[in-house]
Structures are given as C-alpha cells and as structure tokens.
Amino acid sequence: MKIGIIGAMELEVAALKQELTQPECREVAGMKFYDGTLADTPVVVVQCGVGKVNAAMCVQILHDVFRVTHIINTGVAGGLNDNLEIGDILISKTAIQHDMNVVPLGYKPGQVPGLDTLAFPADEKMRKDAMESCSKVNPDIHVMEGIVVSGDQFIAEASVKKHLINDFQGDCAEMEGAAIAQAAYLNKLPFVIIRAISDKADHCAQMDYPTFEKQAAHHCAKLVAEFVKTY
Numbered sequence: 323m324k325i326g327i328i329g330a331m332e333l334e335v336a337a338l339k340q341e342l343t344q345p346e347c348r349e350v351a352g353m354k355f356y357d358g359t360l361a362d363t364p365v366v367v368v369q370c371g372v373g374k375v376n377a378a379m380c381v382q383i384l385h386d387v388f389r390v391t392h393i394i395n396t397g398v399a400g401g402l403n404d405n406l407e408i409g410d411i412l413i414s415k416t417a418i419q420h421d422m423n424v425v426p427l428g429y430k431p432g433q434v435p436g437l438d439t440l441a442f443p444a445d446e447k448m449r450k451d452a453m454e455s456c457s458k459v460n461p462d463i464h465v466m467e468g469i470v471v472s473g474d475q476f477i478a479e480a481s482v483k484k485h486l487i488n489d490f491q492g493d494c495a496e497m498e499g500a501a502i503a504q505a506a507y508l509n510k511l512p513f514v515i516i517r518a519i520s521d522k523a524d525h526c527a528q529m530d531y532p533t534f535e536k537q538a539a540h541h542c543a544k545l546v547a548e549f550v551k552t553y
C-alpha cells in the first residue's frame with residue numbers, strides 16, 4: 323500500500339513534506355514527487371499546480387510511475403453550503419466537474435460522455451477514516467461530508483455560486499478535486515478529497531482567500547497526517 327497525497331499549491335503540501343522520513347525527490351512533468359514515509363506509511367507527496375489538467379496528469383504519474391494504491395487530494399476550497407464557515411472542513415462524498423457541459427447533446431450538466439457515472443464517488447472507507455481522523459485532531463472544527471464541484475475557474479460571483487448550488491448541489495468549489503476523482507476512477511484507485519474552507523466563493527472571496535488560506539491549509543495537513551497513521 324502506498325498513498326499519493328496531492329495538493330495544488332505549495333502551502334497545501336509544505337507541512338506534510340516536512341514530516342516525511344527519508345524522502346526522495348523525483349521530478350516528472352515539472353512536478354516534484356516526494357517519495358517517503360509518513361508515520362511508517364509509504365506515501366508520495368506532490369504539488370500538482372492549479373487546475374484540472376495538472377491534477378489529472380498528476381494522478382496518472384502517481385499510478386504509472388510511483389505505483390500508489392490510494393489517492394488523497396487535500397487543500398482549500400470556496401464554501402457553497404451555508405453550513406460551511408471559513409476554517410471548516412469538507413470530506414468528499416462525490417466530485418463532479420461543473421465546467422463539463424455537453425448538455426446540447428442530451429447529457430446532464432457535468433456528465434463526461436462515455437463514462438458510466440455522473441459524479442465520481444469517493445472510497446467509503448477513506449471517507450469514514452477521514453471523518454474520524456478529523457474529529458480526533460481537529461475536535462473544535464466543524465466537519466461534514468458533501469459534494470465537491472471542480473472547474474478551471476475561481477468562483478467569486480453570486481450568480482456562478484448560485485448555479486453551482488442549484489445545478490450540482492455543490493457544497494464546496496475548487497479547481498482540481500473532480501479531475502483527480504475522474505483519473506482515480508479510470509485507474510481504479512480509491513480516493514478521497516479533503517478540503518478546508520478558505521472563502522465562501524462570493525464577492526469577498528478575493529480578500530478572504532489570501533487571508534484564510536494558510537489557516538485552512540493547516541487544518542487539512544493535520545487531518546491528513548493523522549489519517550495516514552491509520553493505514
């Protein structure tokens with residue numbers, strides 16, 4: 323067993339990288355993969371960069387080159403669900419790409435033609451373990467399970483936020499999770515997405531994101547470090 327841990331930004335993987343024992347660094351496609359152990363569990367920690375293409379490529383490399391058996395995507399997200407405040411954590415039930423739109427040809431919003439699923443389901447055990455790890459290390463932080471919606475855009479407009487809630491029942495919005503989910507699904511790799519809320523995907527998002535990104539990323543890193551211990 324070997325867990326691939328993906329964050330889009332340096333801040334999202336920095337703390338985990340520091341905790342690795344005897345990491346070996348290897349660069350593929352401009353991404354630095356840190357292959358080592360975290361609490362005796364073999365892991366590969368990588369910063370994939372922003373957006374769905376980077377994210378999907380990263381999963382394929384983790385599968386083909388590093389032979390990982392599980393995938394975790396960690397980082398920050400914009401909250402869509404009113405029950406999520408900045409600093410809270412969302413664990414994925416499913417993930418869907420909100421910018422995949424083949425509706426004129428009869429497909430549902432977000433549906434990828436040729437695939438037999440609409441939203442990509444996270445692994446049940448990884449979901450449960452993530453919830454338990456969160457209660458253990460972040461007992462004061464509100465955590466919930468929900469739907470991650472991903473697209474190649476930063477959400478900061480009321481009308482777009484409304485669309486993601488109404489058409490996808492999204493709980494949080496980010497820019498990699500569903501691409502990671504699709505790539506994991508195609509490679510039959512169990513995955514879970516763990517995101518802390520850095521902003522509320524509204525007109526304040528441009529200000530809130532840089533203010534709360536660090537704190538939110540820290541909550542996630544703590545959770546992931548605990549999660550890995552249980553494997």
Ligand code: ADE
Pocket residue numbers: 398399400401475476477478495496497520521522523524527531
């Ligand atoms: N990541 C963090 N906040 C986000 C937002 N508002 N939109 C997209 N990705 C995000």
